[in-house]
Amino acid sequence: MIPVEQMKLLEGYRFPPGFYKIEHWENYLLTEATAGKKPSSTYAHPSFLFHAPLAAVGLTYQEIFDLCLAESADAVRAGEYDWEILRPLEEGIKYHAQGQILSVERKIGRQAGAFDAVVFQIELTDVGELVARITNTWLFLRTGPTPGGQSS
Template identity: 35%
Template sequence: MTSMTLTPTTDELESLVGRQFPGGTYAVEPWRVWLTNDVIGAPQRTDGVAHPMFCYYAAMAGLGISIDEMFTLCYASADDGPMFGECDIQQLRPLEIGATYTVRGEITSAVRKQGTRTGTFDIVAFQLEVIAPDGEVSSIVSNSFIFPRRPQ
């Protein structure tokens, strides 16, 4: 038996915007690249260039909090049935195998919606930057989660 988290007020929801994540680092380890390429069926490259999915993996792993902690921050839990919304990945410069990247980011929007069939739900979007050792931003990853809410 599961129960939904208490629905936040619109003020509480909107106060999420601008909230920064702790951030962290992510190393593009060669063994991790090999296994990931094997899983998704990508070619094993020898030129040191990581698959663009590593933009996403680096961003999410370097966020500094777990997905469960992210849900808690957004007044929700896995039991509420949160769903992926959109995922946008900008690969400004391919990630390099063996390099360690710094990740920083924040919540960029939090809006309440009302669907005729789905009822009340909130969309919380966040943006993460993956920064190369030389300080340049290699990738920008923007994601959103959809949180179903109980009627108030």
């Protein structure tokens, strides 16, 4: 199993700053995927708060999996999302993003077994003004002997 000390080295890792602009077509399609009502304004669906910040800092899911030493793509689970929205996201605005990995914690779940809970925080700004702050926890399932950890 990947030593927890190795995972702890990720704490404080800063993502390269970048930007993301939500296009109408992707807002339409993402809203369709959620079975929501079709957009009648330029407001973007809130679920973009999962995708846009990561895309803005230039990370694909595969790169996140690699960064966090995922054992496989299907050994990754959602843990918690905390989305603070100071202003609703809109299509066509170039949002700037910066963020980091806040913490990494090794835990033992009754069903999942050992996993690493990795907390990401990314802020989106528009002309220097904070628009949204997302704090998402991803779970990276681990296999093999579990030398220690905290029950989830």
